Amino acid sequence: MTASERIPVAILGATGSVGQRFIQLLADHPWFRVAEVVASDRSAGKTYGEAAGWRLETLLPDDIAAMTVKNLGADLTSRLVFSGLDSSVAGDAEDDYANRGCAVISNARNHRMDADVPLLIPEVNASHVDAIATQQQRFRNHGYIVTNPNCSVMGLAIALAPLEKEFGVEAVHTTTMQAISGAGYAGVASYAILDNVIPYIGGGEEDKIEAEPRKILGSWTNGRFEDAPLKISAQVNRVPVIDGHLMTASVKLRGRAPLDDVRRCLESFTGEPQRLGLPSAPRHPIHYIDAQDRPQPRLDRDREGGMAVSVGRLRACPLLDFRMVVLVHNTIRGAAGAAILNAELLHSRGLLP
Amino acid sequence: MTASERIPVAILGATGSVGQRFIQLLADHPWFRVAEVVASDRSAGKTYGEAAGWRLETLLPDDIAAMTVKNLGADLTSRLVFSGLDSSVAGDAEDDYANRGCAVISNARNHRMDADVPLLIPEVNASHVDAIATQQQRFRNHGYIVTNPNCSVMGLAIALAPLEKEFGVEAVHTTTMQAISGAGYAGVASYAILDNVIPYIGGGEEDKIEAEPRKILGSWTNGRFEDAPLKISAQVNRVPVIDGHLMTASVKLRGRAPLDDVRRCLESFTGEPQRLGLPSAPRHPIHYIDAQDRPQPRLDRDREGGMAVSVGRLRACPLLDFRMVVLVHNTIRGAAGAAILNAELLHSRGLLP
Amino acid sequence: MTASERIPVAILGATGSVGQRFIQLLADHPWFRVAEVVASDRSAGKTYGEAAGWRLETLLPDDIAAMTVKNLGADLTSRLVFSGLDSSVAGDAEDDYANRGCAVISNARNHRMDADVPLLIPEVNASHVDAIATQQQRFRNHGYIVTNPNCSVMGLAIALAPLEKEFGVEAVHTTTMQAISGAGYAGVASYAILDNVIPYIGGGEEDKIEAEPRKILGSWTNGRFEDAPLKISAQVNRVPVIDGHLMTASVKLRGRAPLDDVRRCLESFTGEPQRLGLPSAPRHPIHYIDAQDRPQPRLDRDREGGMAVSVGRLRACPLLDFRMVVLVHNTIRGAAGAAILNAELLHSRGLLP
């Protein structure tokens, strides 16, 4: 596919921290090319370079820097739209573009729990894309919305998915230690977090972690989602780490399983993106690391370009069955990269407009 | 009590991070005065000022700076000995000084689980001092050893103590986020922890957190310790925080208790040090903080000079009964301050040699 | 002086980071008591506890927490007004209260360089208070404004003052490494500064450091300020430190002086606040620290309650005469504490309304 044949895409919320990751990850994408950048009125009309205040470690491509930012609500030529919008505006804006016939691939939380919107992780619940047909009955012009989970949920759900499938998961206690990038560029003041931990994250973070995995690990049957029956208790913390959400988990399975079987199950996990060879798919969705003090955010967050989830410290639990430590790159696998992988699955299924 | 009437004390391991806290906290103590500083052969013979490389925020008192460091094993004139020794040498050295008739008040882990050594928190299990008489039958010259718990255990045990007494505690899941000072001055390399979390702490940290509270909350009856029956699952992490161990806890009680009763129980907790008015006793051993994002290490670790444990975010748990967040200053209440409070209790009971 | 006899003061900008320091430092002040807290319309009408979101390590006093915040511009009963206002509003507001007859003791930059406003450091230029009489001719009701310098300037000016007096200072190269608290609570995003240094501070920081010391070290003669002739080149940086501005300085004197004389000159520095025994005065305005790796922000910023400036590493310079390292607690000696000391000088001189 030559550059000009690549599918044009628009980025909603392009100047924010998730939006910048979209730009970064799509810079050399084999199937998609950034054709339109969309942001709030404050940025609209400026060049992306001026408006973005680029804050990532890689250089902003010149052609993107020169693009004029469109305002949210503007007509778009792209039919594929990635949304990194803040939840304060994402709900209506995404509905709006779906009604104009776009496939809206969103990282926002607003529509995640909607009755016919897939909360999609291609390795885990690719069959949930069947819900798109139902959406297309309520949106005009065959548009639809597909969402990816909360950044912490992404790590937990990928680690639990093979266990749910092979053994059944009954209960999970998890405590998260989340990176500051999860709150957006200006989300956490340095005065608040240096030499500190904040045992709270707003926006219903704990509720999301307790609810979303049930939908993700559940099924789409007879035109509705049915939740998986597992119960989760989540306690969240913000720590002075740039990128990478780390979490401890204590898990109770429905059946019995020796630790060796649990480990083999995690290590051998693979899914639809791996079978299809999707461009952003990690070779192994789960990296089990055989060292007593891993995974660690700074050392392991970038495995497979930030698209692999790392797991370690599998050991028995005095109360439930076993414990483990899980790490996910919150702004790549847990946000922009997740949405791009979702779009790749949809493209390979012929579901993009 | 005039300065010269204060009880002379020796500090073992005086140059290390716990040793420096002993010096700092005893600087203006009404009952005790530092008379001897003891360290390894490397430091012995130097002045304390030279040997210590003082690293705390308050100034090293001139008289202490001028003291000559004695080597471990040297004869001491003090009968009250505080031990901040590393566990690699603490075991034998503490036995040795106990056999010479000293009261050895130790922060090291070596003797904590010994069959007749109190693992003492004066607010929680002051009656455990009765075990001293048993020790004095095996040590010569009426010496004995009293220990304080692991730094994380201190926070957890104080928070659980009133609940155990009033409702009974059946099970606890806890994940700790521990400050780097807990590993001693050079324990954690900056290259290892900046922009990072390490989900592991050596020396059997998780085992200690799972075992010590059972002894602490248990009883000394008929010449032996009987453990409390609670079960704990602990997962530990090192975070880039200077001082203050924060931990999440999910708790199952034996009986039922509304959250309001749990909170009242925590807030009204008081113990022997408060009744006796011991010099280092906090007015309130537990500070319940009524804010959704507290306690936080940097903001709350110094409450009551670092001797109060802070608790917050009490709320129901989807799996067990309730959840909370606990904070303890690991090198004050969780180490040197704990030992000093122990010595104060012993003095008030007339148990010091 | 009993509590009720203490002089009532108002704090402008009471909810901001400097405002909170005013509250903290005045909590047990022997001469002043906080009687009124003033902030923007957003906070006005709320209790201070609600409005402030208290962020310091000490507890907010209950009586202050219960005060109702007045809006900026409201009539005040206090005649002594401390201003921690942001520079976007400080200029007019301070003029306004001066015109109502208040002594406005300001930390804001707006009036620092005004032709008749003292830029006061009581140890350095106490005689500049003579300019107040000139001000009282233009302000109605005998009100006036006294300012303290920029937080970095405070460290530099105190370190240079005895040298200027004894030897004359000709030129200074300085590079600052400034704490994040200098930018206010939300001033520096954690995503911007973790694992990073930012070689820039807005608001004309370098210009201030190059200009203010000239006024401070100059004289008030014949009804006007005359600048000291020294030249300064300042390069500023923001570093991931909570409190404490550290700076390197290379200095050229007018005369020749051996390093020993320079050191003696620094160590023996004392001034009006020490002679008068003002409540907030450090015993020694400059602590010379005799260790090759000091001063350090975390270890030395709190000397004398944060009111002493620390100096170390005095050594020859291959280009100018000598080099040194200077540290100042930016929100205490460099802001709120500076203003309080200014007010104490004015009170002792009988210049308060």
Add this chain to the structure above:
Amino acid sequence: MTASERIPVAILGATGSVGQRFIQLLADHPWFRVAEVVASDRSAGKTYGEAAGWRLETLLPDDIAAMTVKNLGADLTSRLVFSGLDSSVAGDAEDDYANRGCAVISNARNHRMDADVPLLIPEVNASHVDAIATQQQRFRNHGYIVTNPNCSVMGLAIALAPLEKEFGVEAVHTTTMQAISGAGYAGVASYAILDNVIPYIGGGEEDKIEAEPRKILGSWTNGRFEDAPLKISAQVNRVPVIDGHLMTASVKLRGRAPLDDVRRCLESFTGEPQRLGLPSAPRHPIHYIDAQDRPQPRLDRDREGGMAVSVGRLRACPLLDFRMVVLVHNTIRGAAGAAILNAELLHSRGLLP
């Protein structure tokens, strides 16, 4: 060149932090392949995987992990030897291998100032390789040593080189803010540097920064090095940053030059590695960044794989001619990458054994 045709190299000090960077940077090198890993007796005999405790963000290649570590002093088959040895052992060990006929490309400081050893930066002083012939008269078997400068010097010397050539540099004041990785893995304790800056670095850091650029910018004529006449005053600091040394510089030129000419001179700088197209050469040795708050360590250290030096904030100085901010990746361009580029130059000149 196929993999088997690549030149075999040995890494001395392979398990240390510079050694690990050598392994990482040589993983896919087109000309060189790591054939031998050498370390102290403590590591010798173990596999590299066991001995190294790999601490970089990229994965350790399996074939390197499986290599057996040789002890320092062992016979080597490689004739090209990279040294990341600690200075406590580098001096003799490097002499030893040179005497055995190896080209020793060293990052250690021991031989940098030797009378016939090039202190080589290929963009700056490629002609200094002529000194090798002199060395080969004293070392047996035609071996020799080539060194690269101190990590901070690398940034400064590259930024000064084009200015020295075009205008002449007379004097430089510099203050560095250096990353903790520069001290090796365990070099800086986290307790020492979190929420702190340390205004001192051991091992004669300031002396090196003042001396090495004079040799680098000087000439090799008539069988001896002649220093460039510039004078430097350096003040060093350790800051809580993982990688990337940032420094402020104030510069006096011999001639006059408008700022625009200085900038053009910096931006257009290019050298031998660029002309030869050496594999590790950055396209532009200097990236001038046109933003008021750059360069910053975290955002700019990885430009061109960490091999480009970033410069920004060029502006007039009230005392000398102009000021600027310089950034260098201390363990890539300032250490392992520097040595590899040196070896590439030697290979292209036909000077490798």
